[in-house]
Amino acid sequence: MKIAMTSVYVDDPLKAHAFYTEVLGFQSRLFMPEAYLAIVVSTEQPDGTGLLLEPNKHPLASVYQKGLYEEGYPAITLGVDNIEQEYNRLADKGVVFRNKPTPTHGGIAAVFEDTCGNLVQLFQLQQP
Numbered sequence: 768m769k770i771a772m773t774s775v776y777v778d779d780p781l782k783a784h785a786f787y788t789e790v791l792g793f794q795s796r797l798f799m800p801e802a803y804l805a806i807v808v809s810t811e812q813p814d815g816t817g818l819l820l821e822p823n824k825h826p827l828a829s830v831y832q833k834g835l836y837e838e839g840y841p842a843i844t845l846g847v848d849n850i851e852q853e854y855n856r857l858a859d860k861g862v863v864f865r866n867k868p869t870p871t872h873g874g875i876a877a878v879f880e881d882t883c884g885n886l887v888q889l890f891q892l893q894q895p
Contacts, residue, residue, distance in 0.1 A: 772816060776828045781803065784820055788807060793809060794813065806818065839878075
């Protein structure tokens with residue numbers, strides 16, 4: 768068994784698709800703008816887990832998304848090999864970070880805003 772797809776609620780799937788592909792560097796697995804359907808995938812693992820950019824139109828979804836954001840909890844975590852390099856690359860593209868790369872239990876983390884109502888955590892595992 769493997770994880771084929773997971774989702775993150777966004778306030779606008781089309782805007783999210785642009786951010787996740789043009790800024791973060793993901794590629795489209797499925798993009799149907801007329802249906803507000805967007806699935807992106809890492810260019811490093813194009814056959815890996817897809818990320819559905821799910822509209823938050825249901826009241827429970829919007830409350831959940833807003834609650835996570837207001838409490839400062841990332842909706843998703845993206846693993847990186849070199850967090851300093853990725854932090855600098857994204858900061859140069861204008862990505863708004865809540866914190867610089869900071870040592871945590873088991874690694875180094877930095878949190879940014881995805882422009883679609885979420886916080887996203889970059890995480891680099893600590894090498895043993």
